[in-house]
Structures are given as C-alpha cells and as structure tokens.
Amino acid sequence: MRRVRRLVHLVLFCPISKGLQNRLPGIKVKYLLVVWLGIFVGSWVAYMHYSSYSELCRGHICRMIICDQYKKGIISGSTCKDLCEEHSLRFQHCLSSSPTQQVYSGLWKEKEVIIKCGIEEALKADSNPDSIPRRDVVLFDKPTRGTSMDEFKEMLLNFLKSNLGDQTSLAALVSQIITMADVNRDGKVSLAEAKSIWALLQLNEFLLMLSLHEKEHTSKLLGYCGDLYITEKIPHNSLYGADIPAFLQSLLPAAVHQVIHQWFAPAWPRRAKITIGLLEFVEEIFHGTYGNFYICETSFRNVGYNDKYDFKMVNLRKVATEMTIRGFLKGRHCEQNVDCTYGKDCMATCDKLMKQCKSDMVQPNLAKVCRLLQDYLLYGAPPDLKEELQKQLRTCMTLSGLASQMEVHHSLVLNNLKTLLWKKISNTKYS
Secondary structure, X not given: OHHHHHHHHHHHHOOOOHHHHHHOOHHHHHHHHHHHHHHHHHHHHHHHHHHHHHHHOOHHHHHHHHHHHHHOOOOOOOOHHHHHOOOOEEEEEEOOOEOOEEEEEEEEOOEEEEEEEEOHHHHHHOOOOOOOOOHHHOOOOOOOOOOOXXXXXXXXXXXXXXXXXXXXXXXXXXXXXXHHHOOOOOOOOOHHHHHHHHHHHOOHHHHHHHHOOOOOOEOOEEEEEOOEEEEEOOOEOOOOOOOOOHHHHOOOXXXXXXXXXXXXXXXXXXXXXXXXXXXXXXXXXXXXXXXOEEEOOOOOOOEEEOOOXXXXXXXXXXXXXXXHHHHXXXXXXXXXXXXXEEOOOEEEEXXXXXXXXXXXXXXXXXXXXXXXXXXXXXXXXXXXXXXXXXXXXXXXXXXXXXXXXXXXXXXXXXXHHHHHHHHHHOOOOOO
C-alpha cells in the first residue's frame, strides 16, 4: 500500500519538466500526457480496490469468532468440527460486497462451496478487528436456559407466522427446522443447537432457503456452524455468464457494458433454457407453499445458472416475504410512490391524501423479470421468433397492480412466454 501511495504522489506532484518538453516534439508530449493520465487512473483504481479489501474481507475474524464460541459450547452445527477441529472446511477467495456480510468461495471435503458469515455485531462490539468480540451476548441470546422443547417449538411457530404469514404448512416447516437443529441425531435439541438454528433464522436468506428448499432453482444448503452457513457453489453467478469487476463498472459506459455482456452471453437457445427456469421460479414464489415472495432487486447479477444451463437464484437476500414488506410499509409516511419502496424494486402506492403507504405492490415479479429479460432474449433471437417474442415481452412488462387480483392474467402471460420459448428449443440438444 505504501508503494501505491508513493506512486500516486510522484505522478501527481512531479509534472513533466519544461526542459524535457522543449526537447521533445509536441506530439510526443501529448503521448506522455496520455500515459500520465493512464497511470494516474490505474493507480487510483488499484488504491481504492486494495484499500477496501481489508474492510470487505474478514474471513479470519468470522472463523475466529465461530470457533471460539464452538469451543465454549455456546453454539453447534453440522460443520463445526470440520471448520474448527479437522480444518477440512477452508476459506478461499473473498466475494464480499459488504463488511457485515462476509461471503467466500471455499473448499469442503475437496468440493467447492460458498461460505457465508455475518459479523455486524462483532464489529459493533469492539473496534479492534483482531480481537474476539463477545458476540454471544448479543446474537446467541435465545432461547434461554430452561426453555422446554414445547416452548421452543412455539417460539419457532410464532416467528414463522410473523415472517411468512399464518400458513397451514408452517407446522411441517417447524418439524424440518427441529430435525436440522438436531446435529448429533439423538432425538433432542440441546441449548447450543437451539441457539444456533435460532440465530440462523434471523438471516433473511437462510429463512428463504428453508422456505424454498423444495424448489430446484435455489442453491442447496449444505451445512452450518452457529450463524455461519455453507451452500453449493453456482458456477455462473450472472445471467450473462461473466460480470464486469465492481471497480470497473463505474468507469465503463453503458454501451461498453452491453457489448461485453453480448460477447460472454451463452448461445441464444441456452439463454432460452435459462429464461424458462427463471419464469418457473417466478411461478413458484407466487402463492407458494409458504406464502408470497417478492424479488426486490431485479438484476442480472442476482441470478445465474449451473453447468447444465439450469437457472439458479444466486442472491436470495434480494428476495423478501410479503409479511416483511407489509411490515415495512405499515404506517410509513410518504409524499409519492417512491417513498414506499422496499429494496430497489418493490414499490407500493402512496395514499397522497392520508400521506401513508398502501400495501399493494405497483408491479408483480413477472413484469420486473420481463424487463430484465428484454435485451437478454432479443439479442440473437431467431428471426422467425423475434417479433412474437418482442410482443409478448412488451405485454409482460405492462403488468401492474396486485398480482393476487389478476392471477389468471398473470398466469396466462407467463405460460404464453414459457411455451413460446420451449417450442423453439424442445427436441433439440438444448432442451
């Protein structure tokens, strides 16, 4: 870092001398200025990238906190022994986009996985990043000693009702959670096991993974230790197959982004197959087993696919339950619709007379997904299909209003689009 700062200092404060300018032709001076500008921009990008790395990537702190609590008997989990004793679960490349949401690619029993850990409370507890904060006081405080099994089940049921709604299927989900918590398979749930599963349930993505575990379009949960959990690695974490590094995204114009995406995008029939999977996912979360879910950041960076070009939802943190959004909107003051926005894309209407947000979404998931798919599907589409495809996408993007009030229309548009794509790729090597 010292060398980078020194280079930036030299470039900024050591301009080309007048004697050198007199000896060189004007055109060479222009070239030198271009080189100077390139060095300056490159140095700035490198400095910003590496200065943020230490903030974003704190896997050693995650491991230290989790293993300290495991050794004290505060937490439990199916992968604690592999992480803290046998060291067969290893952190590799940092994928974090926030200091409080640590994400890493890793290796577990010679298999590539994704490791996720939150250290928000740890960072609040102690300003020294290398110390071991007492996060157990804050995070692993429930259930308390003396809680019976029946009381714990009631805790779980009430929590699920407040987050997923009063669904008839919640009893089955409680049983699934109890089974998952019983790591040693002794038919009982210890205090450490209960504290761990309770802490995990407070994480939105983990709760959604459990709620959607029967669906083939979400990544599989492989194990956990405390509130650190492991999922399968999705080979392609962008619809376009490759993504532009974050530190370059703001430097490149939109036209360059589009060209790069088109270069790396899969062949059109494979894109059609991925799209069918995405449409199936939208169908699954609309009046699903555990209620309604909304995609609140519809970005090609949050959706991807595996090596067989089957769609996979990469980032479930951007998906919210209906109860979560209703809780956010309830009694919320507003002047216009944009004041009633949860995340980036989940917008409700504003009652301008009452100055309060309503609970109805302006657009259903399908309309937002079709807007995302427009460029993705139309580029390179077969000529005999392009006009009809464009027409159906346009119809899809105009869907508005509460999805439950137009369920038939919603299903018709979705099925028409899915059928159109499937007819084109069925009975081919891409199907």
